[in-house]
Amino acid sequence: MVRPAAKRDAVAHLRSQFEMSERRACAVIAADRTMIRYRSVRPDDSSLRLRLRALAQERRRFGYRRLFIFLHREGEPSGITRVYRLYREEGLAVRKRRTRRKAIGTRAPILVEAKPNARWSLDFVHDQLENGRRFRVLNIVDDVTRECLASVPDTSISGVRVVRELSALIARRGKPGMIVSDNGTELTSNAVLKWSQDHCIQWHYIAPGKPMQNGYSESFNGRMRDELLNETVFTSMAQARAVISAWMADYNTTRPHSALGYQTPAVHAAKLKAMGPVSPPLRGSELSPIAHTAPHGVTLAETLLSAG
Template identity: 70%
Template sequence: MKRARFTEEQIIGILRENEAGAKAGELARKHGVSEGTIYAWKAKFGGMSVSEAQRLKALEDENRRLKSLLADAILDKAALNELLFKKMVGPAAMREGVAHLRTVFEISERRACSIVKADRKMVRYRSRRPPDTELRERLRGLAAERRRFGYRRLFVLLRREGELSGKNRIYRLYREEGLTVRKRRARRRAIGTRAPILVEAKANARWSLDFVHDQFAGGRRFRVLNVVDDVTRECLAAIPDTSISGRRVARELSALIARRGRPGMIVSDNGTEFTSTAILAWAEDHRVAWHYIAPGKPTQNGFVESFNGRMRDELLNETLFFGLDHARQKLAAWAEDYNTRRPHSSIGYQTPAAYAAHLNATGRPAAQCGSSTARPVATTAPSGVTNAETLVRAG
């Protein structure tokens, strides 16, 4: 604010000279001001004492200051209302908010930063990271090929190709490229307690069976019989058909045993196909322990339920089937890819086939090599099993 040339005492003194008989023109020439200024002083301070003039000046200054504060508060409130539906979390969002306020309200950077509660150094910062163009293109290509893979499995695939970047860097590029996979349903949480029963860490220790349903492009429904090895996580069979009876299940299991060997135990739900006379007779003839989970407790058959979820997410929801032969081709190709190429998180992001080969060669899981104590692999085995062949030492 510009400093006044005359104080209140000087102005009152000049007005007193005018009241004593001095003309306005003479006072103007004497003090170097215009006659209009003399008349303005007279209108404002005429008849006042020095103390009253000083009090008036103080009130005007206070009024001016309060008006300035009120205007600033109104402007800040308007700016905050402008950012009401913007999430000011993270440096990038704060930079956008500051730029938006400066454009809309034409305020300074300092004031915009104070409204957003952002550091001016952070707002002015410009990243020096390399563009990583080739890595971004390869990451987008893998994500387009594997549309339901998250950044962890994409990281494993990139590492197989020789990429040396760490997981955090891949995750940052994954987020910046907008490749995040949306979950199709809420996560289910198991309720209650489950007593773990130890299963020997070897192939064919236990198989799990279940059905998954889908439909053709014409609307006709079909079902898929899935058979999973609970220890190696291999997909042993994925058999589609419009109808699968208990006898068909028994024939497929016999063919699978002839090709792979007899399992120590089979786990399934209480579906009519698995509780039929044909299955009971088959289990007795082949001397296979068959365990049925409790009704309404699919978590007791969690291995094949998890496999069904991956199949639903990565294949059934992504593919349009035009017939039974087409479904068989797609399922066979996906099962082969699942066993030999797809990294599995629960076995250290190895493929099930590689994990099974290492397990058969060494007799121990890859993660347990060098350890003298074997740990259980399957934690939700059926209750009431006391056969020594299906139990393992717990260190």
């Protein structure tokens, strides 16, 4: 299908090269004269294009929906349809990274009370410095508010360090109802087991080889990998701590979250606090176990402690 702009160019070419009249040129290419004479009455959008390109350059892994949220915050009256059109015309589409094949099957939702500190999730993500030295980042996420509560980068993070970071976080924010993590050696260490027992905090381990049972933390790690770690060259641990800390603050207070209706986690948390201490469970939840206790055959933390 030939677009109107191409037909206008064809008519102009016939008139200039073969000295045809407009009527005859339109008849040759079967074009309507009204379409050939039409001139766009759209308002000038050069400033919006410039701002959209600047935002896309600043937020390289954001699609048009999140960019529209930022423009709306700045007072831009244009609708999402116009922003999407300019987004496509400017060639700003985000390149999709190759993803893993997803498992097929039904998954039972988890009952989570809709209030802050109802449940935290822990997980590690890895990266390396410019010189090749590897480091890890301990991420702690509130599963309800989707806030990143802590993001701790270091070259080595032991169970004792995990306990120290959790204690400092509880002193600032309060104690969680439960904590979910995988079966990493740091998270199944005696230091962690004793700490959870002393603080009377339920600690649930996901089944081995089932990272989807820790989906909130895995999702956050994916966003961090895509938007920060893959886009940044870290030259030192000091620089890594500063950049990760700034990104965490931006994630909590500025970045719109699609699962929260494009609100920021901080705004969503404030709304939940305003609802009061008693909140209904999240929609779609049902009563089901959080995860299986690991390692296999161990049901009480005291058994691991006694085993040394």
